[in-house]
Amino acid sequence: xxxxxxxxxxxxxxxxxxxxxxxxxxxxxxxxxxxxxxxxxxxxxxxxxxxxxxxxxxxxxxxxxxxxxxxxxxxxxxxxxxxxxxxxxxxxxxxxxxxxxxxxxxxxx
Amino acid sequence: xxxxxxxxxxxxxxxxxxxxxxxxxxxxxxxxxxxxxxxxxxxxxxxxxxxxxxxxxxxxxxxxxxxxxxxxxxxxxxxxxxxxxxxxxxxxxxxxxxxxxxxxxxxxxxxx
Numbered sequence: 105x106x107x108x109x110x111x112x113x114x115x116x117x118x119x120x121x122x123x124x125x126x127x128x129x130x131x132x133x134x135x136x137x138x139x140x141x142x143x144x145x146x147x148x149x150x151x152x153x154x155x156x157x158x159x160x161x162x163x164x165x166x167x168x169x170x171x172x173x174x175x176x177x178x179x180x181x182x183x184x185x186x187x188x189x190x191x192x193x194x195x196x197x198x199x200x201x202x203x204x205x206x207x208x209x210x211x212x213x
Numbered sequence: 214x215x216x217x218x219x220x221x222x223x224x225x226x227x228x229x230x231x232x233x234x235x236x237x238x239x240x241x242x243x244x245x246x247x248x249x250x251x252x253x254x255x256x257x258x259x260x261x262x263x264x265x266x267x268x269x270x271x272x273x274x275x276x277x278x279x280x281x282x283x284x285x286x287x288x289x290x291x292x293x294x295x296x297x298x299x300x301x302x303x304x305x306x307x308x309x310x311x312x313x314x315x316x317x318x319x320x321x322x323x324x325x
Contacts, residue, residue, distance in 0.1 A: 108255065112253070136312060138312065145301075145319070146318070146319070147303055147316035147317060147318055147319055148256070148303070148314075148316055149316070150313045150314070153312065191255070191256070195312065200258070200261075200271075201256075201258070201314070202255070203248075203255035203256040203257075204255050205253055205254055205255045206255070
């Protein structure tokens with residue numbers, strides 16, 4: 105089974121800083137990728153899709169690097185409310201989702 | 214309100230005692246799925262269903278059963294639970310043509 109790998113963290117970041125983390129995937133044929141956000145003990149929720157051309161939504165930017173097979177998530181001007189675990193997700197050629205274990209982000213005042 | 218509901222939210226049971234976790238969605242989604250989440254591991258798919266009466270095994274189906282008799286409901290059945298099934302379980306649904314999965318609030322199961 106192909107894997108999606110993420111640094112588990114935690115990343116401790118001061119409020120207002122910019123933080124970025126990556127996720128690597130092993131299936132070069134995969135076309136679609138996503139970032140989900142999961143708050144402690146709660147359900148995951150879609151944060152953003154990752155397109156080949158990149159995707160920006162407010163303070164969040166997602167990028168796809170096919171040559172090196174990784175996707176990234178950049179958060180600018182981080183807020184306390186950004187503290188969560190960020191899950192990287194790959195959709196394989198059978199439209200099944202492969203989930204990373206998540207990167208824990210802690211924003212400190 | 215569009216949502217996925219799961220019941221119970223918390224369950225402590227003993228080895229071998231059959232249990233069912235219910236999942237229901239009110240969004241008329243065709244696709245539904247069950248996952249388990251364990252520390253240090255990504256969400257692992259147990260079973261999924263593309264539509265009524267159509268179910269398929271995910272990555273970790275052993276020890277679980279599902280059914281999809283109605284579009285809105287997708288119960289997860291553990292015929293004879295074992296301690297290694299202690300986990301956090303999520304049900305999810307997705308509409309046709311969409312890639313966004315909507316998750317239920319989770320069921321924390323402990324098998325002693």
